[in-house]
Amino acid sequence: MLDFSTRPDRNWSWPTAIRFGAGRIAELPVALAELGASNPLFVTDAALVSLEPAQRALGVLRDAGVAFGLFSEVHPNPTGAAVDAGVAAFRAGGHDAVIAFGGGSALDAAKAVALMVRQTRPIWDFEDVGDNWTRVDTTDPVPVVAVPTTAGTGSELGRSSIITDTEAGRKMIIFHPIMMPGIAILDPELTVGLPQGLTASTGMDALCHALETFITPNFHPMADGLALQALRMIKEALPRACENGSDLEARADMLVASGMACVALQKGLGGVHALSHALGAVYDLPHGLLNAILLPHVTAENIEHARPRLTELAQLLDLPGRQAESVIAWLEGLRDQLGIPAGLAELGVVAERQDEVIALALKDPCAAANPAPFDAALAQRMLARAMG
């Protein structure tokens, strides 16, 4: 039995009500009751539903005699069609809440299902552009309990979902404040079985959220504080979680840090996410892995526009050399240590489709927050560097 005394159970309101602690998935029925739900729809992804964490959660519901439906038709990079199917399942089963269970794709799809159950407009009308969010019908919102099984996206504490519009061929950020789950259960035991590769790539997504947030020039000291503490925790915990998946303290710290980084990203992200959304739409590749590869290259292209912040970060993290370049060296070293490819070419990304990727990236809402003005020439330089 691991000594877990330094990571005791805690209840936080940040601003989602959070039940943090090992084994707290057992409180899923209590969380549902708190939200007034008696017949939830459990939404998860097709690959996860038969694995231990999902089976454990479903067992908790069965043992407590909770009536529920199961929708497990979510695949990586969820589409509008997947959300429609989930909405149909919700209505057919007369459900009154959603349990969002899994990694980023499952959580995003589940949150979108909960939102869309009460809408008459198509989901694309709520893309996070301008004041589109005010179009949402907020009558009788569907409550959501979110349970992450990866430590990366932080979607369990976020107010948006990334859904792929297959017709337009791009990923859209769907946003409304009511998309924030009512309760999140952060149980590190659910992430213990995550394979090393997924632990690394999802953890690097959280690192990207924190780093892009910390260096984007917008004024948001509260987000800066969250991002910085997340970076400190990830720096220590991610290598440990990758080296020993059963290190419950490292797993716990990664779950908390990824949530913090997600709350912080309301400040704005940048070129890593603008490009990874575009590459994800064109090649249907995993978000975390794309970010992990892009991060050192994009940060290197941004260095002259983010030098004071990167220097501050190098000093606060006590990186060797304590200067902006030290951050790039740390990111490259971490990437190599975690076995992440150095370049996009290894994933099958080709120069021939570069214009397509750049056109999508320029339209991405994250592009505007990049420290250096994000134009086609900069995107091209970033991609060229990241090809490897």
Ligand SMILES: [Fe+2]
């Ligand atoms: Fe991300």
